[in-house]
Amino acid sequence: MSTPSNKSSQALTVKSSQHTKDSASSPRRSSKQYTEAIAKLFSINHLITESEECSLELRTQQREQKEREVQQVNLEKILKIAYDVSTDDSANMPDPDWLAHFMFIAKNIYSVNMQALWGRVLKKEVIAPGSFSIKALNTLKNMTKKDAYAFQHACSLSCSFGTDQGKKLLTGAINQKMSLLVIPRREQSKLTLGQYQLPYHELLSLIELGIIHNSELESGAISQYQALPLNYQNQHFKVLASNKMSTFTYYRFTPTGNELAHLLPVSKYESYQTDLIHLLSQYFIIESS
Structure with missing residues (x-):
């Protein structure tokens, strides 16, 4: 099965085997040359x-x-x-x-x-x-080829939820439980985007370009009674909170990022989807729709 990274290379890279052969056979040149x-x-x-x-x-x-x-x-x-x-x-x-x-x-x-x-x-x-x-x-x-690769990876990891169709990078979930002292006990589970070919330094580059907003956000409390639609690469889910104090954490694409996202062919990361659904299942009821 083709991985998104392979497809990214096919989409953005024009391979030149002749150039590779020439580079390998040609003598090493100095900085002066x-x-x-x-x-x-x-x-x-x-x-x-x-x-x-x-x-x-x-x-x-x-x-x-x-x-x-x-x-x-x-x-x-x-x-x-x-x-x-x-x-x-x-x-x-x-x-x-x-x-x-x-x-x-x-x-x-x-x-x-x-x-x-x-x-x-x-x-x-x-x-x-x-x-x-x-x-x-x-x-x-202002984007380099490296930035374009990073942006393509970000688009492949992006989803939308609720009525807002803007792209977001879901990074985890937070659950707050009331303790005996009536002080909320905060539990948080996170995904590391670097595991899915989007290391933090590349995320920072996209933030500096104005493609992604510069801070991780927290959603409002997810309802226990009205299903929240969640779409990841054309696969649709419905999400209900297990309790009334559960939220998502995510990075949000800017309007410019959403415009440019339509340029790049993307495909879903199966491992990211699997890990994301597993993580969210700790705090939410997830159903495919």
């Missing part, structure tokens, strides 16, 4: 290679020309991706200001994996203008 290669790539190697004398103006023109050419290639690749994943469904032209902002950012997206995300953004925006805010575009611009 890489610095020189970078300088040549951006046409700013004049002082390093002591090339034939040409004016500063001409060197500037050469650099700017090369930069514009690469940006043109980036945009062409992203538009081709958007075209390839589009269908003949009814669509509309995005807002001109949004489109201008999209192009301004997209021209500087060089990674093949991130270009694929930007292509899907444009496709979804054409189908439903207003799907992605300019704030969401700015957030996506």
